[in-house]
Amino acid sequence: MITLYGSGPHFGMPDPSPFVIKAVTLFRMAGIPYTPAEMSFGKAPKGKIPYMEEGGKLIGDSTFIRFYLEEKYGIDFNAGYNSIELAQGWAIERMLEEHFYWFVVHDRWCVERNFEAGPREFFNMAPAPIRPFIKAMVRRQVRKTLHAQGLGRHTDAERNRLGIAHVNAVATLLGGKKYLLGSNPCGVDATVHASLWAASCPLFESVIGAHIRSHEKIMGYIERMSSEFHPGFANGKN
Numbered sequence: 001m002i003t004l005y006g007s008g009p010h011f012g013m014p015d016p017s018p019f020v021i022k023a024v025t026l027f028r029m030a031g032i033p034y035t036p037a038e039m040s041f042g043k044a045p046k047g048k049i050p051y052m053e054e055g056g057k058l059i060g061d062s063t064f065i066r067f068y069l070e071e072k073y074g075i076d077f078n079a080g081y082n083s084i085e086l087a088q089g090w091a092i093e094r095m096l097e098e099h100f101y102w103f104v105v106h107d108r109w110c111v112e113r114n115f116e117a118g119p120r121e122f123f124n125m126a127p128a129p130i131r132p133f134i135k136a137m138v139r140r141q142v143r144k145t146l147h148a149q150g151l152g153r154h155t156d157a158e159r160n161r162l163g164i165a166h167v168n169a170v171a172t173l174l175g176g177k178k179y180l181l182g183s184n185p186c187g188v189d190a191t192v193h194a195s196l197w198a199a200s201c202p203l204f205e206s207v208i209g210a211h212i213r214s215h216e217k218i219m220g221y222i223e224r225m226s227s228e229f230h231p232g233f234a235n236g237k238n
């Protein structure tokens with residue numbers, strides 16, 4: 001039996017982490033049963049979520065989870081697309097996971113109002129007397145990471161310009177298709193859907209989130225994927 005570790009529903013979504021949402025989508029696409037469980041960063045092989053365990057073996061990182069399902073269970077997440085289409089998909093996945101994701105982190109953790117509306121609840125388990133110190137320490141670490149990544153050095157206007165360009169690139173590639181590469185959902189969609197869905201969460205005030213929510217085609221795509229793979233979550237509208 002496989003156990004998939006995440007942090008469960010938050011913010012009106014199956015998980016606050018787009019990488020966990022992606023992993024859940026991959027399991028559902030593959031039709032492989034798993035047991036969801038509450039994560040512990042201390043036990044996560046890479047100190048991040050998602051991670052999974054099967055037969056005592058731990059696998060960290062949503063893409064390595066995908067590779068594991070492909071290799072161990074013979075799952076084909078490519079849905080018959082050709083190598084050029086899949087290469088475009090891979091490039092978009094990397095754009096969203098390695099760059100776009102950090103806009104979401106910034107908007108949730110560094111905008112005071114958004115932090116209070118969302119991530120603050122992660123600290124409710126900490127003992128009250130030390131809670132403010134832990135919160136401040138973790139937020140300082142997030143800002144340092146954003147600075148090292150580079151996004152933390154941009155102005156709001158610069159950051160939003162880049163984020164909107166990413167969303168528009170996805171919209172252009174999507175065109176009039178049902179899924180990113182064509183009429184069948186594939187592994188790329190698990191990433192694209194999770195990234196855009198997380199960024200569109202209306203709980204947070206965000207220029208990029210508002211841009212996604214005003215984009216009929218992108219919202220249609222998010223809703224389609226959400227109702228297919230996460231039907232419990234109000235047709236993907238958060």
Ligand SMILES: N[C@@H](CCC(=O)N[C@@H](CS)C(=O)NCC(=O)O)C(=O)O
Pocket residue numbers: 016017018019047048049050060061062063097
């Ligand atoms: N490349 C990883 C990224 C996972 C990731 O960044 N997860 C975040 C939550 S959204 C996390 O666990 N962050 C904790 C940390 O950085 O300490 C994947 O695809 O799984």
